[in-house]
Amino acid sequence: MVRPPSSRTLLSIGAALVAVLALLVPMSGTASAAPAPGPLVWSDEFNGASGSAVDQSKWRFDIGGSGWGNNEQQYYTNSTRNAAMDGAGNLVITARRENPSNYQCHYGTCQYTSARLLTSATFTRAYGRFEARMKLPRGQGIWPAFWMLGNDIGSVGWPNSGEIDIMENIGREPSTVHGTIHGPGYSGGGGIGAPYSISGAFADAFHTFAVDWSPNLIIWYVDGNEYQRRTPADLGGNRWVFDHPFFMIMNLAVGGYWPGYPDGSTTFPQTLTVDYVRVYASPTGGPGPSGQITGIGGKCVDVAGANPANGTAVQLWDCNGTTAQSWAWNSDGSVRALGKCLDVTAASTANGAKVQLYDCNGTGAQKWTYNTGTGQIVNPQANKCLDATGGSSANGTRLQIWDCSGAANQKWTRS
Template identity: 40%
Template sequence: MIKKIILFALIAVNCCVAQKQKRKLVWQEDFKSATLDESVWNFELGNGCPNICGWGNNEREFYTKENHKIVNGNLVITAKKEGDKYTSTRITTKGKKQFQYGRIEARAKLPVGKGIWPAFWMLGSNIDKAGWPKSGEIDILEYIGKEPHTVYTTLHTQDNHGEHASSKKTNFPTIEEGFHVYAVDWAKEKMDFYVDDQLVFTFAPEPKTEDSWPFNQPFYIIVNMAVGGNFGGPEVDDSIFPQEFTVDYIRVYQ
């Protein structure tokens, strides 16, 4: 039985690698420059107020341009406790780099501790017109420090969002150790989510309507580390700070 499980796992990994090899690398961010390329990346600043205070989730962080750095080809986002507030960084490719279909992946090392909430995710390019969740949301990686050894992969649609989102959490006993690759393989008919080329979640609703499948349009990329909030908190252990969310690269294959 154990041999069969190992065999199936090897087949799944080989299939994933083969799929990636058939595709062309259409965009990559390897963080090789001394500073973040603002022709590609936007900084989202503050606490979301006045339009969406707490970034829609009662989060406690205040985003700045100062809570990140490029170190040896890695983007390092640092969450800090500064006086009576928490600071961090959130970046997006909105209006600059948008993608429809393909494999979108990041190699990253997670922060740890209760209250921390790093994420690698995407939003529909029509969000300003359609609003959320009508625009759709693709959460390729979410990790919350209060649930160690666990990775969340989630999709938000008009039909299923917030606490009722289409979501899967997967246990990885060593996920906090070193770097891991988080990916979504996005096709017209379904989405497959992977951690280190292990398939963890497939989403393929039928029938596909604008409320169940808003994923037939371009999406843009977001990288951030939140603190607290409805999902990551509400409790925050102040003794954990500072914490670093490190991203080695982001790649898109089509």
């Protein structure tokens, strides 16, 4: 399990138990092929020129050699020697046995470099299909992963933030990947998950790794084949924390308590080759929960004049129980009233962009996530919060998007 630097150190016996527990935990439900996903909401196809860096509007880097809670041995850099396009439509994350800049790790002078990329500052989302097509590395002590962490990790810490491991592989198991969830009371060696094995090695060809994540359900797939699903019923009474936006991480670790360490059989460099990362709306676009959205001053999110015309202002108003204040949260990420969608005018991502009612069109301007912990409603395309202009609670106050601040005019409750 790859950990953020703030997490507790994973004991080696606990790491060993992960694989054992995974083998013992049965899959809930019947395995099946993955359904067709909903509309594409985010992607990176990695079509840059050979040697070019990743798109900084989509990915940022974790830097350092702290061990990352797992006694990992590499120093993560943002160098194109460790993460670059190959010119053939792939991102290549490369672990090298080198130390070109006298990097210092938790154990002394670092022996290896690699890269860890994440979307925490660029894209977060609750629910949908999260998928990557990858060709894995091989070798003792090599540890690739594609995973997610809750975007509230900075305030609540790990594991309260939640962690969804879409794919992890350790070099000594070339034919097996693992999918796991971690949360309060089921983290580290107590993470809940299962393995999936193939007849050959995952390093021999590209494979797709995905989860379908919806309220109270996560389903894992390899190459479109379901192999595990988890619900709150699997947690033994512990809290299900997978109800708010998460961000994605891809990394290639060298060594750690769980995978062990490189030995004489391990060759370098090792590469994790990524064809694409895609995020889709949930496979079904049907309606979810509906009701009022209440904000500052106890006022409701309201369609002005109950007018269903395109461009009608969305505002605050005294709660009155009318259809102009009844909002359905659809699994495609849209929020709907009067048969239209909550929409950011002109698909703007700027502070102060007004929110309106508009024909539903599946674009990023109409995608929203709700965080039950913070009360924030976020438009992932802009990475900004639904905001009552000027902090006002007066009737008629227009709603807009603005940088998330945690202020009262950005806190909402659903009923």
